[in-house]
Amino acid sequence: MAILVTGGAGYIGSHTCVELIGAGYQPIVVDNLSNSNREALFRVETISGQQVPFYNCDIGDQQELRKVFSEHNIESVIHFAGFKAVGESVEQPLRYYQNNVAGTLAVIEVMEEFGVYRMIFSSSATVYGEPETVPIKESFPTGATNPYGASKLIVESILRDICAAPQSLWRVSLLRYFNPIGAHESGKIGEDPQGIPNNLLPFVSQVAVGRRPYLQVFGDDYDTVDGTGVRDYIHVVDLALGHLAALGLIEKQTTQEGCYTYNLGTGRGSSVFEVVRAFEKVSGREVPFKVLPRRPGDIAEYYANPELAEKELGWKAEYDLERMVEDAWRWQSQNPKGYSTD
Numbered sequence: 001m002a003i004l005v006t007g008g009a010g011y012i013g014s015h016t017c018v019e020l021i022g023a024g025y026q027p028i029v030v031d032n033l034s035n036s037n038r039e040a041l042f043r044v045e046t047i048s049g050q051q052v053p054f055y056n057c058d059i060g061d062q063q064e065l066r067k068v069f070s071e072h073n074i075e076s077v078i079h080f081a082g083f084k085a086v087g088e089s090v091e092q093p094l095r096y097y098q099n100n101v102a103g104t105l106a107v108i109e110v111m112e113e114f115g116v117y118r119m120i121f122s123s124s125a126t127v128y129g130e131p132e133t134v135p136i137k138e139s140f141p142t143g144a145t146n147p148y149g150a151s152k153l154i155v156e157s158i159l160r161d162i163c164a165a166p167q168s169l170w171r172v173s174l175l176r177y178f179n180p181i182g183a184h185e186s187g188k189i190g191e192d193p194q195g196i197p198n199n200l201l202p203f204v205s206q207v208a209v210g211r212r213p214y215l216q217v218f219g220d221d222y223d224t225v226d227g228t229g230v231r232d233y234i235h236v237v238d239l240a241l242g243h244l245a246a247l248g249l250i251e252k253q254t255t256q257e258g259c260y261t262y263n264l265g266t267g268r269g270s271s272v273f274e275v276v277r278a279f280e281k282v283s284g285r286e287v288p289f290k291v292l293p294r295r296p297g298d299i300a301e302y303y304a305n306p307e308l309a310e311k312e313l314g315w316k317a318e319y320d321l322e323r324m325v326e327d328a329w330r331w332q333s334q335n336p337k338g339y340s341t342d
């Protein structure tokens with residue numbers, strides 16, 4: 001069964017392609033490589049021993065998308081393509097709305113033309129804004145604190161509305177990811193951010209491998225276990241498997257319309273210092289750090305209640321922090337410059 005994977009050359013997309021192939025699906029990748037490297041997909045092919053048809057195409061280019069749908073019998077779409085840097089979205093909001101919202105509309109329209117009505121959408125825990133309590137349930141109020149988060153909320157609304165329209169044939173799963181980290185156990189694919197990493201894990205990895213001198217810890221005066229920010233880190237392979245579980249659900253629904261929302265997280269929080277310690281233990285390297293003031297917009301503690309996904313998708317994250325960090329380190333130490341060859 002062919003599954004269109006937009007953004008399939010990216011961090012989560014490449015890991016999902018491996019798991020799709022393992023489960024007997026044929027991923028077809030559309031990616032404009034704006035934040036990824038073609039090499040990632042060659043490595044997916046090496047890991048899985050199977051070719052992955054690739055289109056170097058922008059999701060906004062409907063002519064090219066039509067070609068993809070004409071050439072393959074696509075059953076469902078897993079839609080990862082989009083921009084994801086919170087700070088950048090504040091500086092360039094229009095670019096974010098254009099790519100994340102208009103780009104998604106372009107995909108949805110072509111899907112309708114070809115009678116493909118199943119989509120899994122990459123949403124984010126950022127849609128909960130500043131939750132009043134943790135753990136966070138899907139029923140909690142949403143609210144964006146930046147254009148990136150707003151773009152995710154807008155797309156969620158669009159997908160919910162097209163599912164709710166009379167006689168709608170759409171089946172959609174909105175997956176709200178917490179903090180994906182780690183890499184495939186082979187060490188061949190992993191997270192390869194361009195420029196200075198925004199997120200904690202790639203930054204810690206680059207410090208451990210000697211690419212950066214020290215980690216900046218953004219605040220140690222939060223009301224948390226050790227004063228640093230607490231997040232729900234989830235292994236990227238667990239996350240990829242969550243997409244397979246969601247695919248199973250939307251494939252099964254035949255008569256009732258539906259848009260289903262799930263948190264994909266572990267339900268456990270880890271502090272910045274806990275992540276640093278785990279990394280030092282696994283890598284045997286020191287991770288020097290300096291404590292800086294809090295990063296604007298950050299909140300103290302954020303983790304999922306993942307029970308709904310377990311109940312309805314039969315999916316649960318399996319890997320613990322140590323395993324996530326171990327796999328991240330294998331990827332980083334085997335590929336100190338990521339996919340780049342210079």
Ligand code: NAD
Pocket residue numbers: 006007008009010011012013030031032033034035036037057058059060079080081082083084099103122123124125177178179180
């Ligand atoms: P990523 O940047 O590694 O992957 C996104 C891919 O989409 C990249 O390969 C990029 O080249 C491609 N892309 C972007 N715009 C495109 C366009 N117009 N046409 C074609 N391809 C395009 O990011 P990721 O971490 O793999 O994230 C995947 C999705 O999950 C994104 O939608 C992101 O917002 C969402 N998400 C990520 C996180 C996270 O922390 N990584 C958390 C929550 C949600």
Ligand code: WQD
Pocket residue numbers: 084086123124125126178179180198199200201203215216217218219228229230231272295298
């Ligand atoms: C984690 C913790 C930081 C970097 C972001 C997006 C969110 C989602 C995931 C896409 C916090 C601390 C970080 C550093 C640090 N992405 N930190 N030094 O902020 O939870 O979420 O990525 O949807 O939308 O906002 O993740 O990895 O940036 O930060 O001390 O150099 O690490 O303060 O406590 P965050 P993060």
